[in-house]
Amino acid sequence: MKATVIGCGISGLCSGIRLLEADFDVQIIAKELPPNTTSDVAAAIWYPYRCYPEEKALHWGKQTLETCYELTKAPDTGVSIVQFTEYLPEPSPDPWWKNAVKQFRRVKPENLPEIYRDGYFFEVPFIDSRLHMPWLMERFKNLGGTIRKAEAEDFEEIGSESEIIVNCAGIGADKLANDKTFYPVKGQSVWVEGKYNGAYYLDQHGKLSLCYVLPRSQDIVLGGTAVEHDATVDPEEEITDQIIQKARQLDPSLHIDKIKHVAAGLRPARPEVRLEAEQKHGRTIIHNYGHGGAGYTLCWGCADEVVELVKKTLIE
Ligand SMILES: Cc1cc2nc3c(=O)[nH]c(=O)nc-3n(C[C@H](O)[C@H](O)[C@H](O)COP(=O)(O)OP(=O)(O)OC[C@H]3O[C@@H](n4cnc5c(N)ncnc54)[C@H](O)[C@@H]3O)c2cc1C
Numbered sequence: 001m002k003a004t005v006i007g008c009g010i011s012g013l014c015s016g017i018r019l020l021e022a023d024f025d026v027q028i029i030a031k032e033l034p035p036n037t038t039s040d041v042a043a044a045i046w047y048p049y050r051c052y053p054e055e056k057a058l059h060w061g062k063q064t065l066e067t068c069y070e071l072t073k074a075p076d077t078g079v080s081i082v083q084f085t086e087y088l089p090e091p092s093p094d095p096w097w098k099n100a101v102k103q104f105r106r107v108k109p110e111n112l113p114e115i116y117r118d119g120y121f122f123e124v125p126f127i128d129s130r131l132h133m134p135w136l137m138e139r140f141k142n143l144g145g146t147i148r149k150a151e152a153e154d155f156e157e158i159g160s161e162s163e164i165i166v167n168c169a170g171i172g173a174d175k176l177a178n179d180k181t182f183y184p185v186k187g188q189s190v191w192v193e194g195k196y197n198g199a200y201y202l203d204q205h206g207k208l209s210l211c212y213v214l215p216r217s218q219d220i221v222l223g224g225t226a227v228e229h230d231a232t233v234d235p236e237e238e239i240t241d242q243i244i245q246k247a248r249q250l251d252p253s254l255h256i257d258k259i260k261h262v263a264a265g266l267r268p269a270r271p272e273v274r275l276e277a278e279q280k281h282g283r284t285i286i287h288n289y290g291h292g293g294a295g296y297t298l299c300w301g302c303a304d305e306v307v308e309l310v311k312k313t314l315i316e
Pocket residue numbers: 006007008009010011012029030031032033037038039040041042043044045046047150151152153168169170171172173176186187188189223224264265266267268288289290291292293294295296297298
């Protein structure tokens with residue numbers, strides 16, 4: 001049976017791969033292909049940031065974690081497992097996602113930087129999108145999938161030969177689905193070359209928020225920002241300076257030789273991830289969008305559910 005996936009970001013590729021593995025005949029149609037999607041701009045660490053509802057995000061996130069651990073065993077996937085540290089301005093209860101991750105423990109008070117009063121370490125997947133997105137495209141094609149660059153104007157016209165349409169259009173999904181609850185959250189990151197102690201940090205509630213430092217094999221990702229309802233995708237110079245300043249405060253061991261790249265993207269946010277089936281124009285549309293700041297964190301769990309939803313609608 002034919003299925004058309006709209007979108008070639010992390011959600012579209014994972015959904016496409018899972019559908020091919022379930023013996024569907026799958027094509028992806030996308031306005032932009034990697035490296036020009038929001039997914040290519042992501043940091044991209046496993047962390048349930050701005051994604052709801054928590055209960056479902058936890059379920060999808062756990063499944064994604066399991067798949068990411070598997071992917072570290074294969075070569076060239078760009079997925080590695082790292083020890084991540086989140087610092088907090090006040091003593092805080094355990095986070096709602098604590099049971100999903102391995103090796104969760106508190107930072108000892110004597111090891112906290114001066115501006116923080118709490119913090120935890122935990123083990124998570126870190127995904128090098130420069131390697132992972134091409135790897136996913138290759139896997140999708142090797143399984144027999146095809147990819148076409150085109151814009152969908154609506155669900156009626158696109159993929160007319162397919163009985164199943166999967167809407168993974170990210171920030172483009174609101175227009176396609178006429179979704180009034182959808183809003184962009186602009187984020188900017190800076191990729192630098194330099195010397196650094198190699199630790200992975202996040203502050204999303206404290207004085208430096210939002211600040212992350214994520215070393216990769218050949219560079220270090222610094223971030224970031226989260227500006228709700230800002231739909232512009234141009235990076236801002238002033239913000240680049242602020243991001244670098246905050247990263248240096250978070251870890252003074254950071255020495256920057258060169259700014260390699262600066263980019264901004266729009267997190268596709270909504271009160272809840274939309275993962276559900278809809279009957280329209282005599283076809284089944286599976287919506288899989290609105291992952292906010294957690295597209296990489298939820299991708300495989302959501303892709304598995306896409307397949308479950310497709311199978312369920314076929315039985316009904
Ligand atoms: C700065 C930044 C840092 C981030 N860091 C992290 C992180 O550390 N961890 C994490 O989990 N997440 C992170 N995110 C969030 C993550 O990037 C998103 O949740 C994720 O990329 C969404 O993926 P997607 O596949 O749904 O959408 P996208 O990657 O936006 O892909 C959408 C696809 O649909 C296509 N499309 C859109 N409209 C149409 C149309 N009408 N017709 C055809 N094709 C269409 C697009 O061209 C594209 O191919 C970050 C985001 C930003 C901006």
